[in-house]
Amino acid sequence: MSHVSYFSVCYHVCSSCLTMLPFKPYSEQIAHCIQHDDSLNPILAITAMRYEEPIASALRTLKFREGIYYAPILSFMMYKALQSTALTFDAVVPVPLSKQRLLMRGYNQAExxxxxISRRLDIPMLSQSLCRPRNTNQQSRFRDPLRRAQNITGAFEVPEDQCVDELRILLVDDVLxxxxxxxxxxxxLLKSGASCVVALTAASRRIL
Incomplete structure (x- = not known):
């Protein structure tokens, strides 16, 4: 069954709308994130769609305008992209927000x-295993890649009461x-003992 016919049946979305979605062909769904730490290999990333309309608007609405009604279909698109691989995982970890941003927004779109996805994979979601103690500026404010790197460096940590040793982790976020x-x-996560980490996003702005 094609993406279009599947989503028409399961999510009651008309096939005309679905044909406009910027699905990535399988050959474009897997790529490496930018490597900016010489001590680690590039991180494998899987992304379901290109960051184009109408998905771009849906993701902005999900992130900034309480559009959580978009989450089920976006999440399932991500799951279908993951299914095209033979990868297996022990846990799902959403990219966290800082406490300040979580209070402002009221929810974490990555979570x-x-x-x-964790339910479909039948593995736990470890939403407390990665935190963001530093309230960084929004990455979208910076066009310069170097400024983005400086803004996010050291932003995350694994709390002392959490253990990710030897876990194969699926790291989930909305956009790459x-x-x-x-x-x-x-x-x-890797420095804290995870055996491997693969990223999964709904869409990518990069040409992969």
Whole structure:
């Protein structure tokens, strides 16, 4: 069954609308994030769609305008992209927000996307295993990749009461832009003992 016919049946979305979605062909769904730490290898990233309309608007609405009604179909698109690989995981970890941003927004869009994926994979979602103690500026404010890297460096940590030793972790976020946020989050998990980390996003701004 094609993407279009599947989503028409399961999510009651008309096939005309679905044909406009910028699905990535399988050959474009897997790429490496930017490497910016010489001590670690590049992080494998899987992304379901290109960051184009109408998905771009849906993701902005999910992130900034309480559009959580978009989460089920976006999450399932991510799951279908993951299914095209033979990768297996022990846990799902959403990219966290800082406490300040979480209070302002009221929810973490990455966690909302990650929860249905963890259920479908029948593995736990470890939403407390990675935190963001430093309230960084929004990455979208910076066009310069170097500024993005500086902004996010050291932003994440694994709390002392959490253990990720030897876990194969699926790291979930909404959008891959430069890859700095995902790489910094993955690097933190790897340095804390995770055996491998693969990133999964709904869409990518990068040409992969």
């Amino acid at each position: 909302i996307l990650a929860e249905p 832009t430069t890859g700095y946020t995902l790489h910094e989050a993955a690097s933190t």
